[in-house]
Amino acid sequence: MKEKRIPIFIAIGLVILAIMGLGGWLILRRMIPTKEPADLEEVLGVSGEETAVFFNEELQEAKGITRDGQIYLPLQWVNLQVNEKFYWDDTERLLVYTLPDAIVYADTRTTGSTGAPLLLEKGDEIYLSMGLINNYTAVDIKSYVEGDCKRIYLDNRWETINTGTARKRSAVRVEAGIKSPVLTYVEKGGEFTVLGQDEEWTRVRTVDGYTGYLKNNQISSTGSQEHPCTMELPKYTNISMDEKVCLVWHQVTSDNANDAMEQLIANTSGVNVIAPTWFALTDNNGTYHSYASRDYVDKAHDMGMQVWAALDNFNMGENVNSEILFSKTSVRKKLIDSLMEDVKRYDLDGINLDIEGIRPEAGPHYVQFIRELSVSCRKEGIVLSVDNYVPAGYNAFYNRAEQGRVADYVIIMGYDEHFAGGEAGSVASYNYVKEGIEKTLAVVPREKVINAVPFYTRVWTEKDGNTSSSAMGIRDALAWVEENNVELYWQEELGQYYGELNTEEGLKQIWMEEEVSLGLKMDLIRENDLAGVGCWKLGFEPASIWDVVKVNK
Secondary structure, three states: OHHHHHHHHHHHHHHHHHHHHHHHHHHHHHHOOOOOEOOHHHHHOOOOOEEEEEEOOEEEEEEEEEEOOEEEEEHHHHHHHOOOOEEEEOOOOEEEEEOOOOEEEEOOOOEOOOOOEOEEEEOOEEEEEHHHHHHHOOOEEEEEOOOOOEEEEEEOOOOOEEEEEEOOOEEEEOOOOOOOOEEEEEOOOOEEEEEEEOOOEEEEEEOOOOEEEEEHHHEEEEEEEOOOOOOOOOOOOOOOOOOOEEEEEEOOOOHHHHHHHHHHHOOOOOOOEEEEOOEEEOOOOOOEEEOOOHHHHHHHHHOOOEEEEEEEOOOOOOOOOHHHHHHOHHHHHHHHHHHHHHHHHHOOOEEEEEOOOOOHHHHHHHHHHHHHHHHHHHHHOOEEEEEEEOOOHHHHHHOHHHHHHHOOEEEEEOOOOOOOOOOOOOOOOHHHHHHHHHHHHOOOOHHHEEEEEEOEEEEEEEEOOEEEEEEEEHHHHHHHHHHOOOOOEEEOOOOEEEEEEEEOOEEEEEEOOOHHHHHHHHHHHHHOOOOEEEEEOOOOOOHHHHHOOOOOO
């Protein structure tokens, strides 16, 4: 019996040893780093001529193209991330780039110094050559186009770069874990860029162009180096008046209306810029109707005022589609040339753009028009000012930041908080104006910002759930209040007087604009040291208003 039991014990022991050996092997297997190479096509998501794009060390969804040794990046991505000034005219198939004093054009036939095209069309997408982008953009570029998995790194942060050195030959892995596949190896003493670090792993970019993870105990030393921008960026020269701007718009809708200027200005004090609404766009071909008068300009100059003629898209704009008009390069050029001819013909001091009610789709084209117009205005030495709504999400496409770079003055139309067809309320409450100034100053230099104030209010009528209103100048509104014995109550939060009146027509409501409310708005202009004030419109105001609307001594 004993002899029979011995083999059984031996067998059991061998099984136990085998199980222990297998368990140890499995444990050891978990502890041994894998040497499995990464599938680079899968990691980078590219193959063939596709090129992976890293921007500020993050892999982008957008992909470039490498063709004949030249890298091309999608224009839409370039605009969004590194340089919004590259403009593609989809109608005339033309790339436009606007510098402070020149406009550069290219199409699919245009080649660079290497003989390669500057842009490619692939499907519905336009791609720009990396050389073209680099010529006009402050961005650091490193490309790796040898082999199957092509990639490019772009960086525009200009921050101090952290670096490291490998303790020994070490694997750089796709993810932070020893079982993650290997992207590449860093040799002993090899350098790399440190992108981030936790308790066990460091995210790095290697000199051969891979971004992955290196175990902390494989790093022997770390350091840092400066990463300055060496590109000299274009400098925009702008015109600034020697004193604060006190602008008033003169609404001109007929030739005869020009004759009223002298009488209306006689009621004012301190005005140094008058902006007659002279140029009304009439079609999508860049044509406008002009009410301009050289005699008017000469008289204004004699009174010490500059004349900034306004161009608008609504006074005769029934047939104007701003997206169509501004999206054609030839039309923008025609319009600008016409404006510059009139600048010389009438000796104008400036152009004031009052383009309103456009759709988001028209935004990039309108901004491009502003860029191109700024070049001509700069060459002629005249002021370019642009009117804008109070900033809000729905009108962000007006791109005030870019306006602030290329235009001389960015004007906030600090009114129409409540407008015809909407709910009853103030035309320009204190906080509405304050917020408009603050949001504009977040993207535009204060020395370029003009806040415009309303010389009007609205009388609202509410009846049977319906609301209507009529605009009324300050002078007429004060007369209406007095004639109807409307009692006014001060509303601290709004910074305005409020009054109401029950009539057969319904409940009449008015939020007054007068010396006190306008004085609070002028305080905001002074407190924020803005470039000046604009006033809509000439003739709506009593003479006493000008004692309040004063920006210069």
